[in-house]
Amino acid sequence: MSPAPTRRLRDLCELISIQVDPAATPNAAYVGLEHVPSGRFWTSRQGLAQDAQSSKFEFAEGDVLYGKLRPYLDKAVIAASTGVCTTELLVLRPRPGVPSTYLAAVVHAPDFTEHAMSGVTGAHHPRTSWHHISDFDLPGHSIDQQQRIGSVLTRVQRLIECVEIQSTTALDIKSHAMSALFRQGLVKAALRESEIGQIPSHWQVLPLGSLGRVGNGSTPKRTVGAYWNGGHYPWLTSAKVYDRDIIRGDEFVTDTALRECHLPKVQPGALLMAITGQGKTLGHCAVLRTEATVSQHVAYVQTDTTRANPAFLRGYLETQYDYLRQVGAGGGSTKGALTCAFLRSLPVPLPPLDEQNEIAEILDAIDAKIALHQQKRAVLQELFKALLHKLMTGEIDVNDLDLSALDREVEVAA
Known part of the structure; x- marks a missing residue:
């Protein structure tokens, strides 16, 4: 009560x-x-x-x-x-x-x-x-209840902090790993200077456009119902690049839109990049894992997967994020933008495919760990909000809570 x-x-x-x-x-x-x-x-x-x-x-x-x-x-x-x-x-x-x-x-x-x-x-x-x-x-609440409520919420907050530290550590590990992998590779090999800096001597440097068709899409008019009503074909905006691996769309267009709005059908394995935006979006990349089309704010590289692993390219382009944003800001547009022409000419490293695959697997493993920490943080934040509301309104009696599982999590995180 x-x-x-x-x-x-x-x-x-x-x-x-x-x-x-x-x-x-x-x-x-x-x-x-x-x-x-x-x-x-x-x-x-x-x-x-x-x-x-x-x-x-x-x-x-x-x-x-x-x-x-x-x-x-x-x-x-x-x-x-x-x-x-x-x-x-x-x-x-x-x-x-x-x-x-x-x-x-x-x-x-x-x-x-x-x-x-x-x-x-x-x-x-x-x-x-x-x-x-x-x-x-x-x-x-009695003094005893106040102490218990404060203690419960403190434990959840401390666990959130521990998870955030773990996430930050994983991000640091990824940053150091990318710096080493894209400059030294996986095997001990002689290094050479290139237009993108020091790389293993057996790696190539090629323009991104040589590894697949580069283009972007468009946005069908929202006022034309024939383009949107009953749509079934995924249409992706620049916000989707935050997914990193895109397996589904949030918006869908019709066959009529595909025909009349010159929308490209981009196949799985393509590399996508946000090419406009003043926030953090511009320069972010993702790998497309399903067939889809894209807006004019997204560029795609329909990667030749017999030569290049799109996840490897995504990892390298993540190391170039600041540079890409500088280029976008220097284009004279107040909105900031990259062009498909620029991306076609952008030099990228290209190791043998098996080495690309290994580097991509290493980065994917680190990314999976980062995602796990972020998911755990989101769950804990929702738990904190729910407990805070229910304890403070009396909907839950603090004496009825069993937080043994939470205590174990705190011990592991610490």
């Missing part, structure tokens, strides 16, 4: 508004909004008080620093030490007996965020206030 709402936020904590001059303690820890991650209990980054400007709020270890600016960003962390923080953070000090982790859980709860947003002022820089959030109604 849900505990009755018998208290408010002000019953759990008090607002600390002690302003200090950062210059008085230049080496003290400084926490700005930029140091506070969304949805987390702790921050792994901070600055020094000497980096701060004007007067700031003083905080103590165990205080909860809550971001009052744009409450929907869900920024609140537990202070790991004493220090000073920006005045855009409210310093909430738990009352005696109230665990900091429980107070952090309260201000991260979806219902609390909704309440905070209902009291914001300012159109361009919406802020909530202590006067408003202090009236937030809370379930009447």
